[in-house]
Amino acid sequence: MAHGRPVPSLVAENIASGYGSGLVVRGVSLQAGPGEIVTIVGPNGSGKSTLLRTIAGLVPTAEGRILHNGADASRRSAEHRARAGMAYVPQEREVFASLTVRENLMMGGFGLSRKQLAAALERVYSTYSILGRLEKMYAGRLSGGERKTVAMARVMMASPDVVLLDEPTANLAPIPTAKLLQEDVPALASSGVAVLLVEQRAIQAITVSGWVYVLVAGKVEVEGSPEQIGDRRDVGAMFLGRGNPPTTVVPPVGATSE
C-alpha cells in the first residue's frame, strides 16, 4: 500500500497506550514522511490525542514501537524526542500562558546557540507576520487564533522534522481555520516536514492531506488516500464532519486495511 508515499521519518508499529491500567490506543500502526500531511480523524474520545501524546512521549508506550528516523524512540523521554526533532502542539494549553510571546519562542529554541536563536527568531517572524506586533504580550492574553500561531511558531524554532498537531483549528473562526489548514500546514509540509495532524474539521483537513487514518475506539478502522476516504460512504457518514457526511455517493473503492 505504498501509493507513492514518501519514505517515512515517523513510524508507529502496533502501538498501545493509555492511562493507568486501561488502554486507550490499541494496536495502532501509522507512518508519515517528509513533505507529507497525514491526518487522523475519528469521533470524540477515540484516542486521537492519546495517540499523539504517546508519539510525543508524554504517555508511555505500553506495546509496540515508535521509530523516529529509524531509531527506536519508544523508551526515550519526551524531552529527548523533542531534541531529536519531534515537535508537538497539544490540543489545549498549547502555549506558556505566563510567558511573553517572545519567551514562548525562546522556549521553542531552547537548545539553540545565541546565533542560531537569532536566526530562528528572524525566520519565524518572517513566516508569521503577526508575531512582531505581539512579541511583548503575555501568551495567556492572546486570542485563540494568535495562540495557535504562537504555538506553531514555537515548534518551528527548533526546525523539527516531524510535527504533531492536535486539533490546531479548535475554537478558531472560519478564516483563521482556512488560513491554518490551507496555508500554514501545507507550507510546513512543503518545507520538508512530516506533519501528523489530528482534526475535527475532517473534510477541510483531508483535502490538504496526503494520507488519512480513521481512528475509532483506539484502532485504525480505515486508512487511505483522501480520494479513497472521501469515496467511502460508511466512513463519511460515521466519522467525518460531525453529521455532515460528504455528498459523494460513489461506491467504496480501493485499499483499506483490515
Added chain:
Amino acid sequence: MTIVLFGLYSAALYAIGGVGFTLQFGVTNVLNLAYGSLITSSIFVEYYLTGHSTNLWLAMLVGGAAGTVLSFVVGFVVVGAFVRRGAAGFSIAMVTIGISLMIQYTLEAIQGPVVNAYASSNRSTLLSVAGVNLDSQQVTAILVAVVLMVVVHLVLRLTKLGLAMRATADDVSLTRVSGVSPARVRALAWLVSGALCGVCGVLLGIGIGTFDAAIGNDFFITAAAAAIAGGVGKPYGAMLGALVVGIITQASSAIISPAFSSISAWVLLVAFLILRPQGIFATYAAEREIVA
C-alpha cells in the same frame, strides 16, 4: 516611622525566606512544609561549624551552602523519590511534615537542654532615623535582601535558567516537549531556594542572637504568609507580600504587644487563605503582568 523601619528589617528576612519558598513551590510543585526546619538547620550548621561566628558574610556563606545542600537532599533526593513513584499533593506534603519533625528532633538532640546563643557582638548603631536605631547587622540584612531580590529578578527574567524555571512552573508537559528536562530545572530550583533559605536562616539566628530547634517554624509561618499574600509561586508577589507582612507584624507588636507578632502572622495567613487565596496582589499582578 519606627514601625516602618523595623518593618523593613522584618520584611527583608521574610522576603528572602518567602521568595525561596515560593520559587521552590512554583517550580517543583512540592508544598515543602520542612522549609522552616531547613532554615533552623542552616543556623545550626553555621553556629557549630564556624564556632558561633557572628561575622555575617562568613555566616551567609556557610549558612547558604548548608541550606543549598540540605534543600537538595531533602527536596530533590528524598521528596523527589516519592514524586518519581507517583506521589503527589497531600501525600507529598505529609512526607515533608515527617521530614520536618525528624530534622527538628535531631536538632533538639544535638542542642541538648541549653539555649544556643551567639556572643553578643558590639552592635554599633549604623543608621539612626527619627529616633530609631538600626544596627549594622540589620542594615546589612536589608541590603542583602535588596541585592538578592534584584538577582532573583534578573535570573528569572534574563537567563535561560530563569526562563526554564518559569516555563516549568507554568506547564511541565509543554516544557518537556520543548526539549527541556524538568528534573534538571527542579534540581536547580531546590539548590537556589535552599541558598535563599540558608541565608535567611543565619540572618534570622544572628539577628535574634539566640535560637533553638524550633526557631524556623514560627518564622516559616510568617514567611509563608508573605508568600501567600503575594500569590503562591509568584516571586514578585512574595517580595511585595513580605513588605506588607513585615510592617503589619511590626505594627501589631508595637501597638498591641510584642507577643502578638507571631499570632498576627497566623491571623494574616488564615485571612489571606480565606479572602484572597490567589494573593492580595493577584489583580495588580495580572494587570501589570509581573506573574513569574
